[in-house]
Amino acid sequence: MTNSVDRRTQAAQKRRRLTAAAARVLHEQGVERTTLAGIAREAGVPVGNVYYYFKTKDELVRAALGEHRDRLDELTAGLDRLPAPRDRLRALIEAWVSERETTARYGCPLGTLAAELGKRADGTPAAEAGAVIRRLMDWAAAQFRAWDVPDPDAHALTLVSAYQGMSLLAHALRDPAVMTREGARLLRWLDSLRAGPGVSP
8 A cells, every 4th residue: 555655656756757748848949849858858757757747748838738727826815915915016026037047048938838839730839828828817807906906907918918028028129128118117007006096007
């Protein structure tokens, strides 16, 4: 019984390593350049073992999207411990800016993957990527709603659109300072908002 439990634990840990490695490698190399062998190497797992857990690259892509969803949930759960919605939104922006070096080199982990998947004939993985982005927008809208800012969904769209835009430009220009400058602008925008009527987006 103990050996069976140990084997299941080891298998779960190996799958987890492969999933985390897939998220990293797909972010750094893109879908087309990523190979199962490369992911196995990154995870420290024999390449033959990858096929035991994931039969195709698309299965690994979906697993990587699940990893991004879990990381987002972990981030927002931490932010939810802050006392006020504006504090949570400010901390989200600061978290984005803290990743500026990686973003300038590789782009937004989820945004670049969603854009690449969106060009493929099979739209299912792209739809799953969109669902994770929607999850972020829903969380942001909930913060604006709790803050009593009018039209919280529009404000969430503005915030997430700004993040994707600054990530794209930082990556295209290979300039992390774009994230710093635009992050500061977003923080000023947040500070300018007031709850109740008359809030401008």
